[in-house]
Amino acid sequence: MEENLNPVYKNKAYGQYRELSYSYQDGGKFEKTVGFHGEADRLILQQAWDLFQERIEDARQRVLSGKASPVVYYMEKNLLDPLNLSMMAGISLWRVKWHFKPGVFNRLKNKTLLKYAEAFNITIDQLRKVD
Amino acid sequence: MVKLEFEHKQAGHCESGVTRNLLNYHNFKISEPMAFGIGAGLFFSYLPFLKMQHAPTTSFRVWPGQVFDRATRELGVKTAIHSFRNPKDSMDKLNAVLEQGYPVGLQVGTFHLPFFPPEYRMHYNMHNMIVYGHNNGTYFISDTLMENLVEITYEDLMRVRFAKGAFAPRGRMYYPTLVPENIDIKPAIIKGIRKTANNMVGIPFPIVGVKGIRYLAGRMRRWEKKLGPVKASYYLGQVLRMEEEVGTAGAGFRYIYGAFLEEASTVLNQPWLKELSIEMGENANKWREFSYLGSRNCKKRGKPDQSYDFLADILLEIADREEKIFRKLFTIKK
Numbered sequence: 001m002e003e004n005l006n007p008v009y010k011n012k013a014y015g016q017y018r019e020l021s022y023s024y025q026d027g028g029k030f031e032k033t034v035g036f037h038g039e040a041d042r043l044i045l046q047q048a049w050d051l052f053q054e055r056i057e058d059a060r061q062r063v064l065s066g067k068a069s070p071v072v073y074y075m076e077k078n079l080l081d082p083l084n085l086s087m088m089a090g091i092s093l094w095r096v097k098w099h100f101k102p103g104v105f106n107r108l109k110n111k112t113l114l115k116y117a118e119a120f121n122i123t124i125d126q127l128r129k130v131d
Numbered sequence: 132m133v134k135l136e137f138e139h140k141q142a143g144h145c146e147s148g149v150t151r152n153l154l155n156y157h158n159f160k161i162s163e164p165m166a167f168g169i170g171a172g173l174f175f176s177y178l179p180f181l182k183m184q185h186a187p188t189t190s191f192r193v194w195p196g197q198v199f200d201r202a203t204r205e206l207g208v209k210t211a212i213h214s215f216r217n218p219k220d221s222m223d224k225l226n227a228v229l230e231q232g233y234p235v236g237l238q239v240g241t242f243h244l245p246f247f248p249p250e251y252r253m254h255y256n257m258h259n260m261i262v263y264g265h266n267n268g269t270y271f272i273s274d275t276l277m278e279n280l281v282e283i284t285y286e287d288l289m290r291v292r293f294a295k296g297a298f299a300p301r302g303r304m305y306y307p308t309l310v311p312e313n314i315d316i317k318p319a320i321i322k323g324i325r326k327t328a329n330n331m332v333g334i335p336f337p338i339v340g341v342k343g344i345r346y347l348a349g350r351m352r353r354w355e356k357k358l359g360p361v362k363a364s365y366y367l368g369q370v371l372r373m374e375e376e377v378g379t380a381g382a383g384f385r386y387i388y389g390a391f392l393e394e395a396s397t398v399l400n401q402p403w404l405k406e407l408s409i410e411m412g413e414n415a416n417k418w419r420e421f422s423y424l425g426s427r428n429c430k431k432r433g434k435p436d437q438s439y440d441f442l443a444d445i446l447l448e449i450a451d452r453e454e455k456i457f458r459k460l461f462t463i464k465k
Contacts, residue, residue, distance in 0.1 A: 009250065011249070011250075013249045014248075014249055014250040015250060016248070017248045017277065017278070018278055019141075019143075019276065020141045020142060020143050020380065021143055021380050021381040021386075022143055022164075022380045022381050022386035022387050022389075022390055023381060023386060024386055024389060024412030024413070024415055024416055030164075030386060030389055030390040030393060030408075030412065032143075034141065034278070039426075040375075040422060040423045040426040041375050041376065041426075043426045043427075043429050043430050044368045044371045044372050044375070044376070044422075044425075044426050044429050045250050045251075045372065045376060047364070047365065047368045047429045047430075048184060048253075048368065048369075048372060049250070051185070051365060055185075078242075079184070079242070079253055079254060080254065080296075081182065081184075081185065083182075083297070084254060084296040084297060087295055087296050087297065087299070088295040088296055119295075
């Protein structure tokens with residue numbers, strides 16, 4: 001068993017489990033091995049998480065400076081895109097995008113807010129501001 | 132309280148592993164590559180119009196659920212498949228089936244799955260796992276991705292079974308009800324190989340199969356100019372994540388398919404399949420090389436290590452190899 005010392009992941013909880021993978025050795029033998037991820041696999045996963053973190057931070061700045069509504073922040077925080085959010089909340093895609101404007105968001109009824117709050121698994125009070 | 136005597140085995144791919152483990156429980160011994168090959172799981176498609184995690188979707192597998200459906204149908208195994216509107220109904224049905232003594236396969240979303248490795252916890256609704264018992268609101272789970280058996284609570288299980296979004300599972304559950312005594316797997320293998328070969332070279336549509344690989348290569352050459360280096364490297368990373376990460380057992384299922392061809396050659400007693408399995412293994416190593424070189428580009432985000440033209444050339448070589456292999460496989464006879 002190889003050692004799990006690869007410093008690619010920035011989060012300490014990552015890369016703690018071993019998965020089964022197949023490989024091929026020259027000479028016609030397919031092998032099954034159970035082991036940790038190699039460096040190449042870790043790099044591409046970390047790249048995705050880097051992008052998510054960047055998008056979350058970017059969305060937070062935009063909400064704090066009043067350019068976007070908190071829906072954008074919570075959408076990025078839950079790793080969603082507008083299409084998936086519309087499916088989760090049960091609100092049509094163009095309405096979801098319309099609600100990204102802070103002015104529109106502030107006028108929303110409680111009924112609509114509740115749909116978003118359920119999709120993000122938070123309360124309406126939390127939805128009104130970013131943490 | 133039900134807890135069935137279930138033998139857990141880790142697998143490279145969730146759905147073929149689930150198929151293998153379920154059939155194994157009903158005393159039909161089959162290996163994971165065999166289940167994958169008979170279920171005709173190998174595929175390629177590049178869907179630039181469908182964005183997943185902010186980049187175009189590349190898929191190396193068939194539609195979710197097809198591996199189990201095809202494999203059991205070709206083997207003559209009787210199955211029951213349900214999906215639900217009401218979450219509570221689905222849990223009642225699950226309990227009833229467990230009490231009859233059948234382990235059940237479930238399609239779930241991974242975002243809220245508590246035991247799932249955190250680095251994989253993204254919105255992916257096509258994961259499969261097996262429930263083999265329950266006790267007082269705790270369900271016993273055999274997830275082929277994990278080394279050991281795990282448990283989950285009633286609320287969490289209901290939640291992951293009714294995850295929303297693209298490819299929502301809608302509580303899909305499936306289990307074999309009747310496995311015949313003497314199954315002849317030879318015709319099933321031949322049918323599975325033919326189906327895969329047809330999927331890869333027989334569909335006259337530019338974004339699927341071998342043509343899809345060439346299409347991706349063409350698109351890749353334009354990425355850097357069109358999107359800028361940072362976004363281009365993220366798009367490349369998305370292809371590689373689909374190839375290596377989401378339970379593909381390495382190189383986008385090409386290793387597992389090579390292992391299947393090797394096994395099929397001994398079962399069918401056709402030595403030419405063994406030669407093709409060697410070609411498949413070399414082809415899989417080429418995919419691996421592609422992902423290794425590609426991952427360098429993802430690391431140095433701004434400055435690509437390898438040019439995208441170079442990576443696209445590797446893809447074209449892979450496409451040529453795969454076309455040769457699957458054209459030969461297409462001519463398989465009894």
